[in-house]
Amino acid sequence: MIDMDLDTIAAFSTPPGESGLAVLRISGPLAASICDRLFVASSSRFKKPSAMEGYTLAHGYWGSIDEVVLACFRAPYSYTGEDVYEISCHGGQAIRQAVLDSVLAAGARAAGPGEFSRRAFFNGKMDLTAAEAVMDMIGAQAEKQAQVAYRQLTGGVSRVIHERTDHLYGALARLEMLLDWDEEEERPEDRELLVHELEHSEHELRLLADSFAGGRIIREGLAVVIAGSPNVGKSSILNALSGRDRAIVSNIPGTTRDTVEIDLTLNGYLVHLTDTAGLAIDSQDPIEREGIMRAENALRAADLVLWVLSPPLPPEDERLQEETRIERCLEEGKELLLILGKDDLRPTLPAEEDPAYYAAERFPDLPTLTWSDRSEDDLHRLKEILVRFIEGGILSFTEETLSVTSHEQVKSHGEGHSHGMLTHARHKVAVDRAVELVGRARADLQAGLSFDLVAISLKEALTELSTITGEDVSETLIEKIFSRFCIGK
Ligand SMILES: Nc1nc2c(ncn2[C@@H]2O[C@H](COP(=O)(O)OP(=O)(O)OP(=O)(O)O)[C@@H](O)[C@H]2O)c(=O)[nH]1
Ligand SMILES: [Mg+2]
Known part of the structure; x- marks a missing residue:
């Protein structure tokens, strides 16, 4: 696993340009002390687990800058799982720049693309599918896009993947048990039962993979x-x-x-x-x-x-x-x-x-x-x-x-799809590989090959599925996913 970042990052979560308000987010161990130094609170209680403090004055870059609202989310009750402070300042360009410069001068580092979500992922606040859904939520132009993104954000895809994974773990456990037995003890019905279970898994996974045809069109x-x-x-x-x-x-x-x-x-x-x-x-x-x-x-x-x-x-x-x-x-x-x-x-x-x-x-x-x-x-x-x-x-x-x-498989890809729906090509590729590996395990069982061989394919299938939620995933892939995020997310 990757080392947790220990520095404190800051970035505006609102887009550039003139606006009524702009929100600067600070996350990390120094967030509280930076805010203590920079802001004079109208009341001084912004270290509660969650609080909104009104009209605080920033002493920073050029003296008093703005009257702002400070929201505090103490670790672990925050988006990133770290101390997070959100400064809502006036959304003028000069004010935004001065607030950001003050916060950076006080010890924070400018956040890169997707860094807040990346920290949320490493702190176990969300899995990879939810992190990807955050970007989909932001990019959604149409109602249905927002709906599928929300379903994924709230665990819709992870739940289905976990169900399929649990089923495969069940088959693997049975297989491991048979592995411990002597060959003479093996009964044909054990093999048949396993074949049947794997056929079921393969079928369910294939339905999930097929749902991508409709899911992609809704998302894209x-x-x-x-x-x-x-x-x-x-x-x-x-x-x-x-x-x-x-x-x-x-x-x-x-x-x-x-x-x-x-x-x-x-x-x-x-x-x-x-x-x-x-x-x-x-x-x-x-x-x-x-x-x-x-x-x-x-x-x-x-x-x-x-x-x-x-x-x-x-x-x-x-x-x-x-x-x-x-x-x-x-x-x-x-x-x-x-x-x-x-x-x-x-x-x-x-x-x-x-x-x-x-x-x-x-x-x-x-x-x-x-x-x-x-x-x-x-x-x-x-x-x-x-x-x-x-x-x-x-x-x-x-x-x-x-x-x-x-x-049949993409029927009513709207509400309550019993097989779940994939909207990301990355998920589809992993499920396709899992289908192939489960299929191979099933064929090997039917051909009377050794349980060891079958177990290898099943474990590989499980690894593929775990890349979707991010439980078993390379650093390169994580960097690739989060680098597509915007700054401030
Ligand atoms: N009667 C009738 N005329 C139509 C209809 N649709 C388009 N037109 C006319 O057909 C002509 C061409 O229409 P466009 O929509 O410009 O056709 P286009 O296929 O885009 O043409 P290009 O861009 O030149 O390839 C115009 O004079 C339209 O008013 C229709 O349903 N009925
Ligand atoms: Mg034309």
């Missing part, structure tokens, strides 16, 4: 990319979904030359929406070609592609190139919804110009949605599809109605 936001030929109405869709005139719309093909990105929330879920330059065929214009390259990059990062086909359909050679692009997206495993745009023009179209007929013939298996920027209903349906896609995972459409079928 759903990346939706609108693509298609020039002038088909892509930017109009972005504007309709975002409810504002974000992208320029005109009847001149090639209006959008760069990607246009916007974040929106739908039913509390974060959606990153990207409009792209029309995918013109064989363009010689260098700016248009750069736009197309950016569109292709955006497509590669998409969770869901809205591919827009509108009348008039392009000539056959262009259509074939567009088909190739759509097929490439599908080969890359993208979920793709064909939007049959400018639906209001359809009644006037001959069948051979109608994108609906074309789509049904060329892409009969792809889900489609008719769309007109004049229809409130279409907008409502598109928003509903996006929400259901986030909640369900896969789009599937019957002839008349559109439905989203759920992955």
